[in-house]
Amino acid sequence: MAMNFDEFKEKVKESIRDVLPEKYQDAAVDMVDTEKINSTYTALYVRPEGKNFAFVLNMDEYYEDYAAGQKSIEKTIRDMSGIIQSNKLPSVDMSLFRDYEMAKENLYIRVCGVEQNRDLLERVPHHKVEDMAIIYYLRVFEDEDGSGSAMVTNNMLYHYGISQEQLHQDAMGNSQELFPPRLFSIFDVIADRLREEMIEEGIPEMMADKLIQSYREMDQTPLIGLTNEREINGAGVLFYPDMMDKIGRELGSDFIVIPSSVHEVLLMPDNGCTSANELKNVVSKINRTEVAPEDRLTNEAYHYDRKNQVFEKLSSYEVRMAETDRAENIGLTPAKTDMSKDVPPKTEARSGHTTAREQPVKKERKSVLKRLEQKKAEIKVREAGKEKTQGKLKENALE
Numbered sequence: 001m002a003m004n005f006d007e008f009k010e011k012v013k014e015s016i017r018d019v020l021p022e023k024y025q026d027a028a029v030d031m032v033d034t035e036k037i038n039s040t041y042t043a044l045y046v047r048p049e050g051k052n053f054a055f056v057l058n059m060d061e062y063y064e065d066y067a068a069g070q071k072s073i074e075k076t077i078r079d080m081s082g083i084i085q086s087n088k089l090p091s092v093d094m095s096l097f098r099d100y101e102m103a104k105e106n107l108y109i110r111v112c113g114v115e116q117n118r119d120l121l122e123r124v125p126h127h128k129v130e131d132m133a134i135i136y137y138l139r140v141f142e143d144e145d146g147s148g149s150a151m152v153t154n155n156m157l158y159h160y161g162i163s164q165e166q167l168h169q170d171a172m173g174n175s176q177e178l179f180p181p182r183l184f185s186i187f188d189v190i191a192d193r194l195r196e197e198m199i200e201e202g203i204p205e206m207m208a209d210k211l212i213q214s215y216r217e218m219d220q221t222p223l224i225g226l227t228n229e230r231e232i233n234g235a236g237v238l239f240y241p242d243m244m245d246k247i248g249r250e251l252g253s254d255f256i257v258i259p260s261s262v263h264e265v266l267l268m269p270d271n272g273c274t275s276a277n278e279l280k281n282v283v284s285k286i287n288r289t290e291v292a293p294e295d296r297l298t299n300e301a302y303h304y305d306r307k308n309q310v311f312e313k314l315s316s317y318e319v320r321m322a323e324t325d326r327a328e329n330i331g332l333t334p335a336k337t338d339m340s341k342d343v344p345p346k347t348e349a350r351s352g353h354t355t356a357r358e359q360p361v362k363k364e365r366k367s368v369l370k371r372l373e374q375k376k377a378e379i380k381v382r383e384a385g386k387e388k389t390q391g392k393l394k395e396n397a398l399e
Helices: 006-018 061-065 071-088 100-106 115-121 154-160 163-178 186-200 205-218 234-241 241-249 278-287 314-329 359-387 388-396
Strands: 028-036 040-045 051-056 106-114 127-131 132-145 146-151 183-187 224-228 253-260 263-270 302-305 312-314
Touching: 006 040, 006 061, 006 071, 040 061, 051 061, 051 071, 061 071, 071 278, 100 106, 100 132, 106 115, 106 234, 106 314, 115 132, 132 163, 146 263, 154 163, 163 234, 183 241, 186 388, 224 234, 224 241, 234 241, 234 253, 234 263, 241 253, 241 263, 241 302, 253 278, 278 314, 302 314, 312 314
Parallel strands: none
Antiparallel strands: 028 040, 040 051, 106 132, 127 132, 132 146, 183 224, 224 263, 253 263, 253 302, 302 312
């Protein structure tokens, strides 16, 4: 009969030294429940005596293989020992968790959804932006195979002896250096896949290129992807200093933000072609059917107002514009919008009634929503590819 997870952890903790060489016999062995965005896991830490680093293994992954009958407990523990002895696991300098002077050059930000991480956010310093939260990470190692990180906790902040404001400032400053932003065309990603499919169906390459070019010329509302250069945990790039203003200048307009996953967000100019409800439905469907639970951000769409430098939910922006229109119609200066009121928008492009003037807008709206649906397949392929990379595996093992 297979052991449950608690029994499995205890057996590993008791036995791991028995299968390690003599130099590890006095090593400190600990099991630590480790929190990640949208999930938790148990880590095994093995710290050799007199050393300031520890080897880290993800117990959940090993237990999955054991519980599925793929390995005996003895074989599992021997495999753990082999990994430690191979030195393929990263060694973590534990001083990073105590000495802020060592830590501050390795700080950076990530972003998560508030709703699914409420318990986590009680234990970590964070900065809320609408229904998202900026949280802080510490890069603990980096080599040719990838990088490892640790979430900054309230306890770490206390031992660092600094304020959350300083932590935020330093992490923001480092993020752009450690993980530079990357903007890319979603159309190009979809077009590449579409071209491959055309050629597989027997369409000549020249004809496929002409068709792709014709689609490109009809693309009235470009979709832009935003992530970091590694394309992992890149949604936080949106909150880099001055990033939204830079995007607004690049697009030449206000813009809408669609949270594809914790790894990237999608951006498009706000030309009134889509409503908050429509986009929220699409985002919810993509999250439900295509994005792994641990990679989900939120189900909302957001808006950036360039003139007033306001980032808010798209639904809140629609309410604010409706209030402004009403105030202007009766000759009043609009008061501060009460976002708790559910006021239906009255602008033509966002109303439910279709006028003759709105027909082109409705047509473009369908185009945008169709491309968002096409994005689902690309998300699944992209995320599957990331899971197979060594860097991704290492990062999961350390967070």
